[in-house]
Amino acid sequence: MTPYNRIKIPAGFWTSLSQLGIAPHEVVRKARLPLTIVTEPVVTTAQYFSIWQAYSDLIDDTAKGIKLATGFETVHYPPTVLAAYHARDYRDALTRMARYKQMCPPENLRISEEDEHCTIDLEWSYTEQPGPLMLIGITLAFLLELGRRGTGQPLRARSVEFSHSMGDVQSLEAYFGCRVQIGGNCNKLALHRSDLNRPFISYNAELLEILAPVLDQSLSEQQRSKSITDMVKWIMKRSLTGGRPDIQTVAGELGMSHRTLQRRLTNEGTSFKDLLTQVRHEQAREYLADPSLDINEVAFLIGYEDQNSFYRAFRLWEDETPSKWRTEHLDANSIN
Structure with a gap:
């Protein structure tokens, strides 16, 4: 697989599935993929999408499926997410998420700040195929979850927009704490810009001094290979x-x-x-x-x-x- 098409699924993903009562092997079988993927979780983009689609089919409601974002325990975070979780504040965390996300495509985050809001657009790297709706929903939900865990505050989004139907809209609005628009032109999360200045109670400067140089070097090497x-x-x-x-x-x-x-x-x-x-x-x-x-x-x-x-x-x-x-x-x- 080329670097463009090499995705490593974190072990915490399978653990979180189990906690929701869904056996990892059941998801893999549903996706019609080799069972060894659970223990050797490096997959292609197509396989990655198949796994998310299988999870979606088993849950049967995208809105309910975002529980995976809230159930993903901190101890199971991969290094790229740990670097965000232990950031100085919410802005720093989101910046790190967007930067290190480049090492694990196909999701790509584009962050922009204007006036009183911060908008995060979800796009796809190196693939014309749009991601499964479940993956889209959980990715945006986790960005808010990251802020809630890091700040220790029940943050609410400013607005959320999805390009396609995402199941029970009321459940989504209850989670995001704002109006959810369906049928938009893109998939994006808008935050209150003032929330970005909130310090993280999980800030760990010593851990970042260890993690950041390693991740930055890996990112540079990966970019040089492309x-x-x-x-x-x-x-x-x-x-x-x-x-x-x-x-x-x-x-x-x-x-x-x-x-x-x-x-x-x-x-x-x-x-x-x-x-x-x-x-x-x-x-x-x-x-x-x-x-x-x-x-x-x-x-x-x-x-x-x-x-x-x-x-x-x-x-x-x-x-x-x-x-x-x-x-x-x-x-x-x-x-x-």
């Missing part, structure tokens, strides 16, 4: 909408300076500007193949502020207008 070009293009694709990602922002997400990023891209025979053009071109073709999107929307989705700029760029790429390209390709697909 193509920086692929990583930059992936970050660009999820950052294009309504604007153009700059090299400082992308370098920051990768945990390096913009000069280091420039040097590594040069070593791979490309540049930030060339990759941005490639990504816009690739995304333009993908969006234009969807007849439900009008040209203005496509321009916005790939980071152009106006349609005219998009038209000029597209003519350079394809030697024809976006409208003509769409008509030709839609006609060709209908014939096939």
